[in-house]
Amino acid sequence: MNQNDLTKILSLVAKGSLSVEDAKSQLKNISFENIDFAQIDHHRSLRKGFPEVIFGQGKTSGQIIEIMEKIIIHEDIVLVTRLEKEKAQKISSKIQGTQYFEDAKLMWFKKNEPKITGFGQILVITAGTSDIPVAKEALLTAHAMGNEVKSIFDVGVAGIHRLFAHQEQIMTAAVIIVVAGMEGALPSVVAGMVKAPVIAVPTSIGYGTSFGGMTALLGMLNSCSSNIAVVNIDNGFGAGFMASSINHVSVA
Structure with a gap:
C-alpha cells in the first residue's frame, strides 16, 4: 500500500463514503502479511517509497508467484532480482504482464509506467x-x-x-x-x-x-x-x- 492508497481510504472515511469496518478490512494487512514461508512487508511503500523487492535466488518459482500475487493486490509495481530464466518462464506463464530481462536477471510487473519523480x-x-x-x-x-x-x-x-x-x-x-x-x-x-x-x-x-x-x-x-x-x-x-x-x- 502506498501513500495515495492510504490517503484515498482515509478521505472516503472522512466523507462517510466508506465505513470504519470496511476501512479496517482494507487496512488489516497494512503492516505485514504472513503466508507461512514469507512475511510480506506491505508497509514498505509507506516507509521507503517503494514496495518490497523479491530476491529470487534461493526461492522456488511457486514461492515467488505467491509473493508477487499478494504484493500486486496493493502495489502498481513488483520487482524480482537474481531470477534465473527457467523460473522467470514459469512465473510469466502464471502472472500476465511481467517482463523479464535475462542479462540483468531481473523481472518486473507494472500496472503503469513509473512516473519520473527523481530530481536529476x-x-x-x-x-x-x-x-x-x-x-x-x-x-x-x-x-x-x-x-x-x-x-x-x-x-x-x-x-x-x-x-x-x-x-x-x-x-x-x-x-x-x-x-x-x-x-x-x-x-x-x-x-x-x-x-x-x-x-x-x-x-x-x-x-x-x-x-x-x-x-x-x-x-x-x-x-x-x-x-x-x-x-x-x-x-x-x-x-x-x-x-x-x-x-x-x-x-x-
Whole structure:
C-alpha cells in the first residue's frame, strides 16, 4: 500500500463514503502479511517509497508467484532480482504482464509506467562490456523507482580517452553509478571529474587474483576520491536503489 492508497481510504472515511469496518478490512494487512514461508512487508511503500523487492535466488518459482500475487493486490509495481530464466518462464506463464530481462536477471510487473519523480538524471557507467549485466540491474532498478536513467558502457581505464569523450554527459548527471571489475579503478577516475555522488559497484569479473571481485572492492574502498560510496560485489540492485534514494532528496 502506498501513500495515495492510504490517503484515498482515509478521505472516503472522512466523507462517510466508506465505513470504519470496511476501512479496517482494507487496512488489516497494512503492516505485514504472513503466508507461512514469507512475511510480506506491505508497509514498505509507506516507509521507503517503494514496495518490497523479491530476491529470487534461493526461492522456488511457486514461492515467488505467491509473493508477487499478494504484493500486486496493493502495489502498481513488483520487482524480482537474481531470477534465473527457467523460473522467470514459469512465473510469466502464471502472472500476465511481467517482463523479464535475462542479462540483468531481473523481472518486473507494472500496472503503469513509473512516473519520473527523481530530481536529476542518474548515469550508469561500466568499465567493460562484461560488467553490463550488473549495470543493467542497477539501471532497471533506478528506472523502476521513478528516475531518468542513462548509460555509458565500456569506457574503462585501458582506453581512458573513451571516457573523456562523454565528459559533458558525465558532468551534468545528478548521481553516477560506476561498475567495474578487474582492479576496479574507474570509479576513482570518474569521481575525480565530478562533484556528484558516485556509487561504485565492484564486479566479480577478472582473472585469478581479482578474487571474485575482492580486488575491485578493496580498491574502491580505498579510493582517494572523497565522493565515492561502495556497495557489495555484483550488487547492481543496491546501487540502483541508493542512487534513487539520493536522487529523490529535496534540497531546501
